[in-house]
Amino acid sequence: MISANDYDYFLKINDNSARIIHKFVVPLQSKVKFAIEKDMNQKITHAGVVDSIDGRHIKVRIVQQAACASCKVAAHCNASEAKEKLIDVYTNDNTLRIGQEVTVSTSGKAVRHAILLGFGIPLLLLTGTIIAAKVKGSADDTAALLAIGLLIPYYISIWTFREKIAKGISFQIEN
Numbered sequence: 001m002i003s004a005n006d007y008d009y010f011l012k013i014n015d016n017s018a019r020i021i022h023k024f025v026v027p028l029q030s031k032v033k034f035a036i037e038k039d040m041n042q043k044i045t046h047a048g049v050v051d052s053i054d055g056r057h058i059k060v061r062i063v064q065q066a067a068c069a070s071c072k073v074a075a076h077c078n079a080s081e082a083k084e085k086l087i088d089v090y091t092n093d094n095t096l097r098i099g100q101e102v103t104v105s106t107s108g109k110a111v112r113h114a115i116l117l118g119f120g121i122p123l124l125l126l127t128g129t130i131i132a133a134k135v136k137g138s139a140d141d142t143a144a145l146l147a148i149g150l151l152i153p154y155y156i157s158i159w160t161f162r163e164k165i166a167k168g169i170s171f172q173i174e175n
Contacts, residue, residue, distance in 0.1 A: 045105040050098050058089045058096060060104050089171045103174045110169045125150050
């Protein structure tokens with residue numbers, strides 16, 4: 001954290017720099033600390049609009065923003081972005097209508113499970129295969145091809161068990 005003494009030091013060097021640091025960096029540090037301290041078991045929610053309804057299967061359109069898209073200086077930066085996503089929700093709620101605004105939620109546990117399947121295990125497979133191949137004396141290109149080749153059966157198994165995985169990573173519509 002930036003202390004008052006640090007702020008005074010910056011103020012003496014360059015008044016504009018100190019104001020920028022005080023206005024943007026200090027609040028950002030507070031937000032990051034708050035986000036880390038949050039309980040990961042709470043629900044993750046997104047506001048969205050019902051896009052289509054097919055029996056129990058509801059598609060909800062949400063706008064997913066990069067973390068910097070909500071930043072005050074995002075308009076002056078090329079890094080900010082937002083994407084529309086369709087979320088599949090299975091519910092018995094027959095009161096929903098196309099175009100209705102809803103809140104979609106999932107548990108922190110489901111998010112961690114999805115991150116593990118989508119990023120954690122593939123990362124471990126890649127690095128483990130590369131390290132094992134290098135220990136065995138393989139060339140760099142051979143090690144990289146082996147690692148990428150090992151991901152093919154992994155993603156085929158993910159696709160094969162997608163319905164079972166989807167039951168563990170489900171979304172709900174909150175009223």
